[in-house]
Amino acid sequence: MAKMHASEVETDADLVRRLVRGRFPEWAALPVERVASGGTVNAVYRLGSALSVRLPLTAGGVRALSHETRWLPELAPSLPVAIPSVAGTGGPAEGFPFPWAVHRWLDGSPPTEGQAGVELARDLAGFVLALRKTGVPGGPAAYRGGPLASVDAGMRSAVDELRRTDEPFDTAAILASWDQSLRAPTWTGPPRWLHSDLMPSNLLVDAAGRLSGVLDFATCGIGDPACDLIPAWNLLPPGARPAFRDAVDADDATWLRGRGWALSMAVIQLPYYRTTNPIISANARYTIRSVLDA
Incomplete structure (x- = not known):
């Protein structure tokens, strides 16, 4: 996959497995699969059927994770649809330089532009x-x-x-x-x-x-x-x-x-x-x- 940013770090499923094994051993046996998305800030991997792992691609993405961790729990009760919830966080490890997060998986798929009703x-x-x-x-x-x-x-x-x-x-x-x-x-x-x-x-x-x-x-x-x-x-x-x-x-x-x-x-x-x-x-x-x- 081509890099989007000059300072972007490399990630792959093996890195996610190592990070999860070290921080959340109870999830270490869950399968890991990269999620195809248009995201520009994080690499997203599905972890089992109920979780996702978000790895910042650059240092600028670290703020995004802390921002969501702070505000998502307060906003969720007021909203009519599901929004992410943080299941856990991890720190730099296994050669990955940034904090990272695990979110609860939300079912659904992105809509296609021009086809919404x-x-x-x-x-x-x-x-x-x-x-x-x-x-x-x-x-x-x-x-x-x-x-x-x-x-x-x-x-x-x-x-x-x-x-x-x-x-x-x-x-x-x-x-x-x-x-x-x-x-x-x-x-x-x-x-x-x-x-x-x-x-x-x-x-x-x-x-x-x-x-x-x-x-x-x-x-x-x-x-x-x-x-x-x-x-x-x-x-x-x-x-x-x-x-x-x-x-x-x-x-x-x-x-x-x-x-x-x-x-x-x-x-x-x-x-x-x-x-x-x-x-x-x-x-x-x-x-x-x-x-x-x-």
Whole structure:
């Protein structure tokens, strides 16, 4: 598997077996299998039928594990679907340099962009609203909870990178849409709890296509609720988008900021991951097309 980051550490199933044997001998006999995912922060391995092991790929991923360990137990009771729970943690060992974690396994599969229906759109809105309304105090600033202008320089640099690839996107149209979102009035309400990374690979649906779980709370916190509107463009087809917007009751300014977050995430991701993460790069292309066609 190609490395996504220059500083990325190597992991494999044998390493996971050694780590588990040393820290959790009671699970040492369980089978280990790498989970294919679009994740960019952790390598994920299934451990038996009920557990998963998350190994940070870089030093930056260590904060994500501690963040989830701190906040997941407090958020879970307020949410309408399952979220991860930490079954145990381990420290550096067996040549692996970072702390790591074991989570309870959640059943379900990631939805496919463009194939979600109205019911899933409403399920997502229910999750977003429940998270906004949670009464958990003392939340940290969400990673994407501030103003869009905070990523303007990165966005414009990524557009320049995109121009140097063979990706067939109209970069002038991308910047026009981005500038429109930047001009939207900023959020003046109280900060709300946000997931802030509602990518399809962080969602789970059941056999009926209904939302059954949400993963990866590494960037959760409080801020402008606009960034949790990104599924409107990175997942939902045009026909399901109005149901999501109506259910979350997004005003024009918040909707525009949400579109800007979806676009900036996709444009920044595509040049970086286009040759190393096919799941993320495919979703980035879908998102850019969704925004430009809206």
